[in-house]
Amino acid sequence: MPAEFVQRVLDVVDRIPPGKVIAYGDIAEFLGEGGPRQVGRVMAVWGGGVNWHRVVRADGTPPLPETGEALRLLRGDRTPMRGNRVDMRAARWDGN
DNA sequence: CTCTTGACGCCGG
DNA sequence: TCCGGCGCCAAGA
Numbered sequence: 001m002p003a004e005f006v007q008r009v010l011d012v013v014d015r016i017p018p019g020k021v022i023a024y025g026d027i028a029e030f031l032g033e034g035g036p037r038q039v040g041r042v043m044a045v046w047g048g049g050v051n052w053h054r055v056v057r058a059d060g061t062p063p064l065p066e067t068g069e070a071l072r073l074l075r076g077d078r079t080p081m082r083g084n085r086v087d088m089r090a091a092r093w094d095g096n
Numbered sequence: 097c098t099c100t101t102g103a104c105g106c107c108g109g
Numbered sequence: 110t111c112c113g114g115c116g117c118c119a120a121g122a
Contacts, residue, residue, distance in 0.1 A: 047103080
């Protein structure tokens with residue numbers, strides 16, 4: 001896992017504004033390299049220091065859905081939700 | 097080298 | 110909506 005790729009992923013996550021989210025695959029597309037699973041791996045291993053709860057699945061399901069921790073943090077951000085999933089149409093961050 | 101495992105994603109049924 | 114199936118690809122065993 002190139003440390004450089006890890007940095008680029010974490011940089012993007014750092015820029016996600018409160019109330020917005022981005023999907024794993026979107027990050028890969030935005031960077032123009034890697035794929036959703038690689039981004040997922042980065043978050044799993046090195047995501048501890050950033051706003052990991054703002055990185056969700058393409059269908060709006062938050063990470064570690066079992067714990068409910070992400071749900072709590074997302075609500076704190078006033079992220080548009082549809083039940084326990086993020087309303088992607090309203091909350092998807094384009095990168096700017 | 098092969099096989100299994102995921103903080104994934106898309107397409108039917 | 111909820112599943113199952115399949116593609117994907119880096120790590121670890």
